[in-house]
Amino acid sequence: MADPLAAKGFDTRAVHAGGGPDKATGARAVPIYQTTSYVFESADQAAKLFNLEEFGQIYSRITNPTVAALETRLASLEGGVGATAAASGHAAQFLALLPLLKSGDSFLASKALYGGSITQFGQSFARLGWQAIFVDPADPEDFRRALTPSCRAIFIESLANPGGIVTDIEAIAKLAHDADIPLVVDNTLATPYLCRPGDWGADLVVHSTTKFLGGHGNSIGGAVIDTGKFDWSRIAALGEPSPAYHDLNFAKTFGKLAFTVYGHAVGLRDFGAAMAPFNAFLTLTGVETLALRMARHCENALAVAQHLEKHPKVAWVSYAGLASSPHRALAQKYLPQGAGAVFTFSLKGGYAAGIKLVESCRLFSHLANIGDTRSLIIHPASTTHRQLSDADRAAAGAGADVVRLSVGIETIGDIIADLDQALAGT
Numbered sequence: 094m095a096d097p098l099a100a101k102g103f104d105t106r107a108v109h110a111g112g113g114p115d116k117a118t119g120a121r122a123v124p125i126y127q128t129t130s131y132v133f134e135s136a137d138q139a140a141k142l143f144n145l146e147e148f149g150q151i152y153s154r155i156t157n158p159t160v161a162a163l164e165t166r167l168a169s170l171e172g173g174v175g176a177t178a179a180a181s182g183h184a185a186q187f188l189a190l191l192p193l194l195k196s197g198d199s200f201l202a203s204k205a206l207y208g209g210s211i212t213q214f215g216q217s218f219a220r221l222g223w224q225a226i227f228v229d230p231a232d233p234e235d236f237r238r239a240l241t242p243s244c245r246a247i248f249i250e251s252l253a254n255p256g257g258i259v260t261d262i263e264a265i266a267k268l269a270h271d272a273d274i275p276l277v278v279d280n281t282l283a284t285p286y287l288c289r290p291g292d293w294g295a296d297l298v299v300h301s302t303t304k305f306l307g308g309h310g311n312s313i314g315g316a317v318i319d320t321g322k323f324d325w326s327r328i329a330a331l332g333e334p335s336p337a338y339h340d341l342n343f344a345k346t347f348g349k350l351a352f353t354v355y356g357h358a359v360g361l362r363d364f365g366a367a368m369a370p371f372n373a374f375l376t377l378t379g380v381e382t383l384a385l386r387m388a389r390h391c392e393n394a395l396a397v398a399q400h401l402e403k404h405p406k407v408a409w410v411s412y413a414g415l416a417s418s419p420h421r422a423l424a425q426k427y428l429p430q431g432a433g434a435v436f437t438f439s440l441k442g443g444y445a446a447g448i449k450l451v452e453s454c455r456l457f458s459h460l461a462n463i464g465d466t467r468s469l470i471i472h473p474a475s476t477t478h479r480q481l482s483d484a485d486r487a488a489a490g491a492g493a494d495v496v497r498l499s500v501g502i503e504t505i506g507d508i509i510a511d512l513d514q515a516l517a518g519t
């Protein structure tokens with residue numbers, strides 16, 4: 094379905110896409126449709142809805158109007174044709190890969206991913222028979238070398254959590270398409286405000302909306318967005334008859350919407366990881382100020398990174414916005430408006446100093462999240478990346494001496510003063 098706001102600016106779409114006055118009441122804010130189910134107009138209409146012959150609401154595990162408003166907004170911001178919201182970012186990653194992989198298939202994944210994704214892929218997806226082959230993203234050609242005939246997708250993060258690593262989306266999209274498989278990009282840290290992976294060839298974009306999209310640290314959620322570039326008729330689950338729907342062929346019946354309809358009609362219906370309407374409402378509200386928040390997040394993060402780089406107790410800072418970063422050139426290409434607000438640095442005092450620092454901060458909150466308005470700090474090796482081996486932690490940029498910051502939108506002088514007083518005690 095063409096985006097009716099496609100010609101409008103990003104900031105306008107962030108406020109208006111999917112969010113017109115409510116047809117039933119005229120309510121201007123998107124109402125929270127807190128209902129499990131929807132009364133059918135007739136038995137005939139119910140049958141049509143169940144057969145996917147008519148779009149409409151049946152049950153909120155599959156679709157919900159508040160969640161649909163968020164899906165429309167996210168699809169618009171990513172320049173996509175459709176979106177499926179999910180209960181969390183991890184649920185969205187599952188929904189993205191579900192139609193692409195069957196037991197015995199494999200997919201390539203960047204080694205520089207959020208630690209939880211490495212565990213999800215390497216441990217839990219392996220139990221489903223989906224084998225993740227991890228590749229160092231520094232040289233895109235390594236992905237080509239790692240491809241095998243059983244590879245069904247490539248999964249990368251545009252801006253990796255936590256290391257300030259920028260991935261060469263365009264080069265990896267090209268080699269994915271040479272192999273006739275889709276590229277899935279986790280765009281959580283960049284958000285569509287800083288980078289639109291679809292513009293560089295990505296086929297699917299996934300988000301943990303828990304982070305900058307929601308933006309206020311109050312709702313877990315996720316989404317997968319179809320950028321509309323991949324021909325889904327070439328994927329068995331979408332291009333062959335589906336026994337679950339009387340042999341309906343998703344690609345033939347729904348065309349550009351095949352992936353998104355499958356995400357709801359099969360992915361959410363059968364696995365149940367739906368986003369709650371209240372979380373969709375809070376996330377919609379957060380997205381309205383995305384542009385304003387991201388600009389401030391990036392401005393503050395750059396100032397903090399520059400300050401830390403000069404600090405005598407700091408060994409190195411890995412922020413792609415710094416002139417010294419090896420990812421500077423990729424950041425200028427993919428993130429021209431700023432390199433995000435999550436980055437790592439290392440303390441000369443190592444592990445012990447890292448622990449002391451996180452415990453001494455007063456304005457920064459020591460917790461396992463990123464992307465709040467508030468400044469956040471964590472020591473990944475002892476928390477988010479704890480499940481990984483030392484080698485995998487190092488590959489993900491989360492070694493024992495590393496501290497991760499998610500720089501908030503508070504007054505910059507207060508953010509730096511808090512880090513300075515905490516560093517003084519390390």
Ligand SMILES: Cc1ncc(COP(=O)(O)O)c(C=O)c1O
Nearest residue numbers: 181182183207254281301303314
């Ligand atoms: C880059 C990235 N992707 C995915 C996830 C998983 O998202 P969620 O916690 O919403 O399941 C996270 C969580 O930290 C993340 O940072």
